[in-house]
Amino acid sequence: MTTTMSEKDITIVNNYINGEIIPPAGGDYLDVQDPSNSSVIGRVALSTSDDVDRAVRAAHAAFPSWSALTTKARAGIMLSFHSLVKSHAAELASLIVMENGKNMTEALADVAKGNETVEYACSLPQLMQGRIDAVSTDVTCRDRRDPLGVVVSIVPFNFPFMVPHWTLPIALVSGNTVVLKPSEKVPLTMYRVVKLFEMAGFPKGVINLVNGTKESVTSLIDHPLCRAVTFVGSSPIAKFVSDRCRALDKRCTALGGAKNHLIALPDCDVESTASDVVVSYAGCAGQRCMAASVLLLVDDGKGTDAQQKTLLRRVIEKASEIERGTEPGKMGPVIDGHSLNKIVGYIERSERWGAEILLDGRSWIGDDGGNWIGPTIILHHDRSDSAMNEEVFGPVLSVYRVGSWQEAIDIENSNPFGNAAAIYTTNGGHAEWFVKRVRASMLGINVGIPVPREPFSFGGLYGTKSKYGDMDITGDGAIEFFTNRIKITSKWPAPCVPEYVVGLAKKQKMDTVVDHANFAGTM
Numbered sequence: 020m021t022t023t024m025s026e027k028d029i030t031i032v033n034n035y036i037n038g039e040i041i042p043p044a045g046g047d048y049l050d051v052q053d054p055s056n057s058s059v060i061g062r063v064a065l066s067t068s069d070d071v072d073r074a075v076r077a078a079h080a081a082f083p084s085w086s087a088l089t090t091k092a093r094a095g096i097m098l099s100f101h102s103l104v105k106s107h108a109a110e111l112a113s114l115i116v117m118e119n120g121k122n123m124t125e126a127l128a129d130v131a132k133g134n135e136t137v138e139y140a141c142s143l144p145q146l147m148q149g150r151i152d153a154v155s156t157d158v159t160c161r162d163r164r165d166p167l168g169v170v171v172s173i174v175p176f177n178f179p180f181m182v183p184h185w186t187l188p189i190a191l192v193s194g195n196t197v198v199l200k201p202s203e204k205v206p207l208t209m210y211r212v213v214k215l216f217e218m219a220g221f222p223k224g225v226i227n228l229v230n231g232t233k234e235s236v237t238s239l240i241d242h243p244l245c246r247a248v249t250f251v252g253s254s255p256i257a258k259f260v261s262d263r264c265r266a267l268d269k270r271c272t273a274l275g276g277a278k279n280h281l282i283a284l285p286d287c288d289v290e291s292t293a294s295d296v297v298v299s300y301a302g303c304a305g306q307r308c309m310a311a312s313v314l315l316l317v318d319d320g321k322g323t324d325a326q327q328k329t330l331l332r333r334v335i336e337k338a339s340e341i342e343r344g345t346e347p348g349k350m351g352p353v354i355d356g357h358s359l360n361k362i363v364g365y366i367e368r369s370e371r372w373g374a375e376i377l378l379d380g381r382s383w384i385g386d387d388g389g390n391w392i393g394p395t396i397i398l399h400h401d402r403s404d405s406a407m408n409e410e411v412f413g414p415v416l417s418v419y420r421v422g423s424w425q426e427a428i429d430i431e432n433s434n435p436f437g438n439a440a441a442i443y444t445t446n447g448g449h450a451e452w453f454v455k456r457v458r459a460s461m462l463g464i465n466v467g468i469p470v471p472r473e474p475f476s477f478g479g480l481y482g483t484k485s486k487y488g489d490m491d492i493t494g495d496g497a498i499e500f501f502t503n504r505i506k507i508t509s510k511w512p513a514p515c516v517p518e519y520v521v522g523l524a525k526k527q528k529m530d531t532v533v534d535h536a537n538f539a540g541t542m
Contacts, residue, residue: 031063032206032230034070035213037077038223044069049203049232054120054352055345057388061118063206066231071198071238078169078196079244081224086166086194091144093192100188100219101137104130108216111208115179118205120351120390122344125303133184136493139473140188146474146498147193158510164502166194167246167270171239173200174257175252176354177306179208185477186249187496191226195246198227200239202356206230215317240264247271247500251308254410254436254484261487269334271488272500274479277438280431281313281467282453284424285326291465293333296416299467301338301394304353305414308485309439309461309468313407313417315427331398331418335378338394338416343383345491349407352390353413359390362413364407366395369417370477374399374406380414402430410436413453424452432458441467442520460486 032043032051043064051061064070066323085093104111112126121129151161172186183199190197201209213228227387229235240248240263247270250260254275264271281299299311316327342349353359363381370376380393395415399407407417418474421427431440439464442453450464461478463469471477476496479485 022032022083029059029209030207032061032063032210034064034066034074034230035226035228036070036074036219037081037227040072041070043067043231044073045281046445050128050332051118051204051206052355053117054354055389055391057356057390061207063203064230065203066229066235066238068234068238069404070229070231071235071242074198074229075169075239075242075244077224078198078227081222081483082166082168082196085196085222088194089144090147090192091279092192093194094144095138095139095500097188097192098141100216101223102213103143103219104134104137104213108134108209111180111211112448114208115205115213116209116345119176119179120302120345120354122349125351129178129181133178133181136184136473137188137410139191139494143189143192143498146495147502154508157513158508160506160508162504162506163178164193165505166502169198170195170197170244170501171198171200171245171248173236173239173248173252173505174202175202175309176202177303180212182251183209183212185251185493186497187226189493190501191221193498193501195501196225196501196514198229198245200229200231203230203232210241215305216263219229235514237258237263240265245269248273249500250274251492257487258484264488272478272490272492273487274308274477274492275484275487276412276436277310277479277485278312278408278410278434279310279439279441279459280313280315280434280457281311281441281443282317282427282431282457283327283330284442284444284446285319285321286445286449287330287465288445289326289330289333292443293330294338295465295467296334297337297341297394299441300416301341301350301414302468303391305353306353306358306412307468308479309470311416311441311467311472312411313419313528315430316418316420317424317427318422319424320422327420331377334416334434335396338378338396341394343391343393348413350394353392355390357382358413359392362392362395362411362415364398365409365411365415369397369399369404369406372404374401374404377418408434428453428456432456434458435483436485437483439463439469439484441465441469458483503520 047065048062108130115126137189149163174182250273257273257275261273304450375398380395383391383393439461440457440459473494476491478491490496
């Protein structure tokens with residue numbers, strides 16, 4: 020069931036190009052739905068290659084004057100934007116709740132975490148300082164960081180504010196101009212944010228926004244004036260974006276999906292572990308690439324089975340207390356009907372293959388048009404079950420018992436992703452053993468959502484389905500991505516000093532000797 024708001028309440032989301040709101044050249048739009056009830060809340064532009072070309076050329080024209088500013092001047096404008104985000108946080112969070120389905124607490128955190136990267140970008144005048152050193156007699160080397168030009172940021176639906184701001188602040192303060200392509204599922208938030216950029220004082224053309232689907236993505240990648248592309252989304256599309264950029268010799272970082280494993284040792288603290296596991300897998304309805312997906316319970320055969328059963332019982336109890344809704348403390352819907360059907364499909368297949376459904380979120384599914392699925396916990400007896408190995412991207416936790424530390428490592432290492440992993444233990448030595456052996460890029464010790472914060476950068480393990488392309492997407496990795504390091508080596512010949520200058524220098528030296536002697540005589 021899909022309902023429609025009155026026309027006056029529906030937001031028409033056009034493109035933002037060169038400081039102006041521009042309808043799509045083809046005149047086509049796509050409905051934007053509230054995932055809690057499937058009502059139409061907006062219509063988003065479906066951009067063509069002509070729209071993309073207009074945006075890229077605006078960014079290209081703005082680049083010379085923007086990059087000519089000092090880093091300090093650009094950071095000053097970004098600091099004004101930071102203040103505007105804080106003062107408009109409640110408004111932005113309300114948009115996130117409406118178009119994404121997060122609860123209000125999660126939506127406010129989405130804004131706050133994105134604004135942390137804005138803060139980091141404001142420190143780039145210090146972080147981007149070049150080096151200089153005398154590397155040989157009369158020879159010095161120095162370096163500086165130059166911006167690339169027009170860069171592209173393609174972002175997903177799950178964090179409408181935070182993920183765009185993994186890239187925009189650092190790209191802009193380092194001197195690039197940007198074309199942003201938000202998810203067509205959640206275009207309202209960034210459509211409002213570009214006006215905040217304008218209010219902060221960013222010149223026309225420095226930041227541009229084009230909406231749409233595949234045509235806008237491919238047109239942005241292929242455009243000859245685009246120098247680099249960042250992408251966050253599913254693994255198949257991340258690989259497509261990376262391969263296409265590689266073929267065009269463009270710099271690219273493309274972050275894909277995940278299958279994050281949590282490993283609980285018998286010596287873990289039961290209460291804190293259970294709480295953390297639930298927050299990790301059910302927070303944001305499980306729609307985040309850092310969410311827990313598999314919980315491996317290690318039973319070492321030394322009478323620890325009761326401890327692990329207690330842990331599992333507490334995880335089930337805490338997850339079953341979660342209520343449906345978008346109010347603080349509750350869990351919102353998943354983004355759309357396609358996602359809901361995919362999640363239900365994994366649960367049904369697990370049942371058919373003999374898994375036990377310890378907590379069934381399908382009880383939340385109703386006829387109100389919303390995309391509701393509750394926290395679900397599946398106890399698997401076959402590690403080849405699809406839910407154990409594929410990205411579900413919903414509030415579903417797969418649980419599997421293992422008989423040794425090595426078996427836990429074997430399962431984690433065999434998954435094709437490499438985003439995150441966590442170990443729960445009260446023993447530092449045990450923790451270090453695991454973090455040296457798990458196959459992921461972002462690791463947690465008693466932390467189920469191990470998102471690194473600036474200056475540490477975010478990104479999965481290269482060579483897995485979690486990451487394609489170059490470098491990371493935030494922190495110092497983003498500074499490296501969005502700039503070219505220019506190295507300058509210099510040597511100057513010995514100067515030919517005129518005789519009268521030599522004479523003056525000798526006279527100055529004698530005067531100094533006399534002055535020192537007179538001063539000493541007064542002591």
